[in-house]
Amino acid sequence: MANKHTVSFKLNGNDVDVVVEPRELLIHTLRERLAHTGPHIGCETSHCGACTVDLDGMSVKSCTVLTVQCQDAEVLTIEGFEQNGELHALQEGFTQKHGLQCGYCTPGMITRAYRLLQENPKPSEEDIRYWMAGNLCRCTGYQNIVKAVQYAAEQTPKEVS
Amino acid sequence: MIPRQFEYHAPQSVPEAIALLQKYGDTAKLLAGGHSLIPMMKIRFAEPEHLVDLGKLAELRGIREKGKELRIGAMTTENDLIWSTVVQKKCPLLVEAARLIGDPQVRYKGTIGGDISHGDPGNDHPAIMLALGASFVLQGSNGERVVAADDFFLDLYSTALEPDEVLTEIRIPVPAKGTGWCYAKLKRKTGDFATAATAVLLSMKGDTVKEVSIALTNAGATALKAREAEDSLRGKKLDDAAMAEAARLAMSICDPAEDQRGDVEYKTAMTGEMTQRALRTAHERAK
Numbered sequence: 063m064a065n066k067h068t069v070s071f072k073l074n075g076n077d078v079d080v081v082v083e084p085r086e087l088l089i090h091t092l093r094e095r096l097a098h099t100g101p102h103i104g105c106e107t108s109h110c111g112a113c114t115v116d117l118d119g120m121s122v123k124s125c126t127v128l129t130v131q132c133q134d135a136e137v138l139t140i141e142g143f144e145q146n147g148e149l150h151a152l153q154e155g156f157t158q159k160h161g162l163q164c165g166y167c168t169p170g171m172i173t174r175a176y177r178l179l180q181e182n183p184k185p186s187e188e189d190i191r192y193w194m195a196g197n198l199c200r201c202t203g204y205q206n207i208v209k210a211v212q213y214a215a216e217q218t219p220k221e222v223s
Numbered sequence: 224m225i226p227r228q229f230e231y232h233a234p235q236s237v238p239e240a241i242a243l244l245q246k247y248g249d250t251a252k253l254l255a256g257g258h259s260l261i262p263m264m265k266i267r268f269a270e271p272e273h274l275v276d277l278g279k280l281a282e283l284r285g286i287r288e289k290g291k292e293l294r295i296g297a298m299t300t301e302n303d304l305i306w307s308t309v310v311q312k313k314c315p316l317l318v319e320a321a322r323l324i325g326d327p328q329v330r331y332k333g334t335i336g337g338d339i340s341h342g343d344p345g346n347d348h349p350a351i352m353l354a355l356g357a358s359f360v361l362q363g364s365n366g367e368r369v370v371a372a373d374d375f376f377l378d379l380y381s382t383a384l385e386p387d388e389v390l391t392e393i394r395i396p397v398p399a400k401g402t403g404w405c406y407a408k409l410k411r412k413t414g415d416f417a418t419a420a421t422a423v424l425l426s427m428k429g430d431t432v433k434e435v436s437i438a439l440t441n442a443g444a445t446a447l448k449a450r451e452a453e454d455s456l457r458g459k460k461l462d463d464a465a466m467a468e469a470a471r472l473a474m475s476i477c478d479p480a481e482d483q484r485g486d487v488e489y490k491t492a493m494t495g496e497m498t499q500r501a502l503r504t505a506h507e508r509a510k
Contacts, residue, residue, distance in 0.1 A: 065230060084231035084274065085264075106224040108262060109414055111328060120302075120331035125224075126261050127332070130231045131254075131278055174327070195413040196326030 071135045073098065074142030080129065088124035088132060089113045092139060100140035100169040104198070111197030114170035115139050121177040123196070140169035142222055143176070151219035152176055152210070161210030163201035171197050175211045179219055187212070226264035233276045237283070237362055237389060240275055244387040245364050247273040253389065254278065255298060255337030258329050259346075283336070283391055286310060293395040297336025301325065304335065313397045316404035316424060320351045323406065326414045336390045342380040342445070345416035349376055349446035351406065353438035354422035357395045363388035376445035402426045403509030407501035408440070409493050411484065417441045418484040419493035421449075421473070423501040425461075427509045432456045437469070437501075442477040442494045449473040452498065466502045470495035 070079045073096060080095050092098040092115070101124055104112030108126040115124045116138035143150040152172045155161065162168045171194070178185060178193045185193070190211050191204070199207060234240040244251055252271035254260060255278075263269040277283060283298035286307050293314055295304075304310050304321040311318050324347050325333055338348040339359065352359075352372040359370050364387050375383045384390060398404070408420035420440035426433045435456045437449040452472040459465050479490040 065228065067231065084229055085226040087225065090225075106265070108258060108329065111326075114328060121328050122332055123328045126258055128231070128257070128261065130233075131257070131276060133233070178327075193327050196328040 067130050069129055069133050071132045071137055073137050074139060082129045084128060084130050086129045088115070088117075088127040088129050088137075091129040092124060092137075098139050098141050101173070102166055102169060104166070104170075109198070110167070110170075111174060112167050112170045114174045114197060116173055116177055119177070119180075121174045121196075138173065138176075138222060140173055143172065145220070145222070150176075150222065151214040151217035152179075154217070155210035155213035156207075159206050159209040159213050161202065161207045162199075167197060167199045167201075171199065171207060175214065176219070176222065179211070179215055180221065183218065184215055185211070224265040226261070227267055227270045229264075229271055230273050231276065232273060233279050235279055237280060237391060240277060240280070240389055241362060241364055241387055243273070243275045244389070247275075249386050251275055251386075253340070255340070256300065256329075256332035256334040257337075258325065258333045259337065259341050259343065277389070288313070288397075291397050293397060295335055295393045295395065297340075297390045297392060298334050299336070301330035301333050301335070301338075302327075305330065314355070314395060316355065316398070316406060316422065317351060317395070319404065320347050320406040320408075320422065323347065323408045323410070323420075329414065335393055339375075339393065340382060340384055340390045342376060342378075342382045344376075344379065344443060344445050345441045346446075347406070347408070347417065347420065347440055350420065350422045350438035350440040352393070352395075353446055353448045354424050354436045355395050355398070356436070357393055359390055360392040360394065361385075361388045362391050367391075369394070373448065379444040398424055399426060401510035403505035403507070405501040405504035405508065407497040407504065409497055416484070419479075419490055419497045421494065421497040421501040423498075423505040425502065425505040425509050427461070427506070430460050432459055432461055432465075435502075437473060437498065439473060439477065439494055439498075442479050442490070444478070447476055449476060449498070451475070456502075461502065461506050466499050469502060470498040473498045 102112040104110035108123045113124045251273040254276040283296045301321040403425040424436040439447040452469040474495040477491040
């Protein structure tokens with residue numbers, strides 16, 4: 063096994079092991095090896111935020127993280143949000159407030175908004191706009207995304223494990 | 224957009240990291256937050272054969288006060304700086320700058336030490352460190368040395384770091400009470416590098432300038448300390464004419480690279496404008 067590493071981490075609460083070259087990016091491991099295609103590949107240059115996942119309590123762009131950096135990490139993707147058939151308050155909010163049109167940015171938006179609300183449960187509109195600025199949306203003009211996050215904040219969203 | 228093949232190392236201590244650097248010499252690169260290096264590796268602008276990840280070294284992360292200094296571990300992230308009550312209280316200039324770096328996701332991963340060691344004049348911490356008179360602890364196979372920010376930034380992507388050295392700590396003298404501060408940064412969008420930016424620390428004695436420190440981001444091959452501009456202000460009344468003269472002197476040392484953010488003339492003019500704005504805001508905040 064030339065220059066490959068076995069990396070073990072938790073993905074949405076489940077233990078996973080992958081064998082990867084050091085150069086493999088987390089987004090490719092998630093999508094191509096682990097069939098978690100919720101995080102999307104947008105710009106591939108850490109600008110757009112479509113590939114955002116939660117890594118050890120941080121929102122990160124998984125196109126700019128190497129899988130080998132994730133040994134023993136806890137990774138959360140959009141696939142982990144629905145629990146027992148019930149949508150998470152943020153998923154509910156994006157539905158209720160029309161926080162998406164094409165939906166491409168939505169998994170990243172929701173995953174980022176989740177960490178924001180964990181850190182700051184009652185953000186102002188300005189807080190939301192500032193702390194969501196790493197996620198681009200080319201459809202909505204952001205207005206309804208802000209409303210969706212505000213909707214979720216009012217529901218006191220659950221921690222996802 | 225996948226990097227070239229390399230070998231990955233995750234040392235568990237600083238001496239282990241130094242030993243790896245010694246072993247692999249200039250074929251190795253240190254990985255901090257990875258938000259400059261990994262993008263450069265993806266476009267194959269950087270092609271290290273060995274990547275030495277400092278991510279497991281908890282001892283390099285954290286903020287403490289020692290005497291009249293803030294001591295910040297090199298792997299402390301931008302968000303750590305923003306949320307630190309001691310940094311908010313003792314060195315708001317650093318918080319203001321960190322809030323203007325990258326975007327939220329980048330700030331979870333990007334580190335102060337990585338930003339400084341990268342030697343990119345577009346990064347924000349170099350000018351902030353020059354303005355604050357910071358110094359850097361460098362550890363290598365010959366032990367530890369402390370280098371002033373003034374002596375650290377040598378040229379484009381070139382610093383005083385030897386190939387087997389690791390920047391471990393940033394030491395910042397806490398500005399005196401009542402010092403005004405501002406980091407004025409012009410950028411096209413969230414996440415962009417500065418078109419122009421100026422850091423100012425200012426202390427006043429009545430109407431006149433007692434001490435002032437001015438440093439410029441992305442105005443040359445390294446961050447620049449605008450010494451003549453500073454000299455022109457000491458002991459003077461800080462009126463519009465004095466600020467315009469300081470801005471002119473700051474512009475006189477600019478040699479920015481032309482790129483999509485603007486040509487040399489525009490970027491130089493914007494450095495002057497950011498210098499005036501930073502002086503004005505620092506003046507309002509000085510007590």
